[in-house]
Amino acid sequence: MVRQKIDDNRDGVMFELTNSGDWSFFHMPELAQAGISHGFCTGASPSDLVNEDARRRFLDAFHLKDIVTMRQVHGTTVHTIRNGEKPESGDGFVLVEKGIAGIIRTADCLPVILCDPSRPLVSIVHAGWRGTAAGIVGKAVDTMERLGAAKERMIALLGPSIGPCCYEVKEDVRVAFSVERFPRHIFQEQDNSMFLNLREANAWVLRALGVNRIYDTDLCTCCEQTYFYSFRRGDKGRRQINFVSIRG
Numbered sequence: 001m002v003r004q005k006i007d008d009n010r011d012g013v014m015f016e017l018t019n020s021g022d023w024s025f026f027h028m029p030e031l032a033q034a035g036i037s038h039g040f041c042t043g044a045s046p047s048d049l050v051n052e053d054a055r056r057r058f059l060d061a062f063h064l065k066d067i068v069t070m071r072q073v074h075g076t077t078v079h080t081i082r083n084g085e086k087p088e089s090g091d092g093f094v095l096v097e098k099g100i101a102g103i104i105r106t107a108d109c110l111p112v113i114l115c116d117p118s119r120p121l122v123s124i125v126h127a128g129w130r131g132t133a134a135g136i137v138g139k140a141v142d143t144m145e146r147l148g149a150a151k152e153r154m155i156a157l158l159g160p161s162i163g164p165c166c167y168e169v170k171e172d173v174r175v176a177f178s179v180e181r182f183p184r185h186i187f188q189e190q191d192n193s194m195f196l197n198l199r200e201a202n203a204w205v206l207r208a209l210g211v212n213r214i215y216d217t218d219l220c221t222c223c224e225q226t227y228f229y230s231f232r233r234g235d236k237g238r239r240q241i242n243f244v245s246i247r248g
């Protein structure tokens with residue numbers, strides 16, 4: 001079993017690579033024990049949950065009643081799922097009902113899981129550079145707050161995404177973040193190239209909102225080819241799944 005240390009290890013919290021059924025995933029055991037079923041799956045795991053057989057096995061593996069998926073569009077729409085809603089498109093879910101998992105697919109974009117274990121209330125968002133600059137993670141925090149979550153109790157998990165080591169971007173991306181008043185340090189310059197730190201951009205938004213318990217897997221999808229698909233590395237059209245659910 002691979003144990004993945006995280007940057008902020010003050011509480012001794014660690015991410016762990018584990019598996020259930022056909023799915024191998026990174027998760028935080030302490031959060032799982034607190035009743036928040038969640039995972040950042042590796043590329044070796046089945047990702048086509050439209051296939052009825054795979055869907056059934058996924059539900060069984062994680063003791064779920066149902067899953068919600070949608071077409072991701074790099075926007076800021078966060079859907080609240082409380083009565084079996086099945087939204088067509090958007091980039092975030094807030095889940096109220098127990099046993100329903102929100103699924104986000106990624107292959108370099110950042111999956112962010114948010115939860116307030118004491119409610120309990122959970123959320124998962126798809127944060128690529130467009131969604132991050134447009135504020136999707138803040139939208140999810142606001143939605144959770146309106147439903148009774150408290151920012152000081154919230155825990156944020158930053159999943160695997162392309163890291164600043166590999167995410168070279170052009171001027172249009174810098175301008176987009178600058179317009180939204182993101183700090184300059186989310187970009188790093190090297191040899192006349194500019195690299196975006198997507199995880200720090202989202203962590204900065206979370207801290208600015210008062211969500212301070214942020215745990216970063218610190219895994220780069222582009223570097224870690226054993227585990228993940230990466231669009232930038234050339235895996236066109238292949239994505240891994242990420243999920244969160246309140247255990248039923």
Ligand SMILES: [Zn+2]
Binds near residue numbers: 162163166221224
């Ligand atoms: Zn990298």
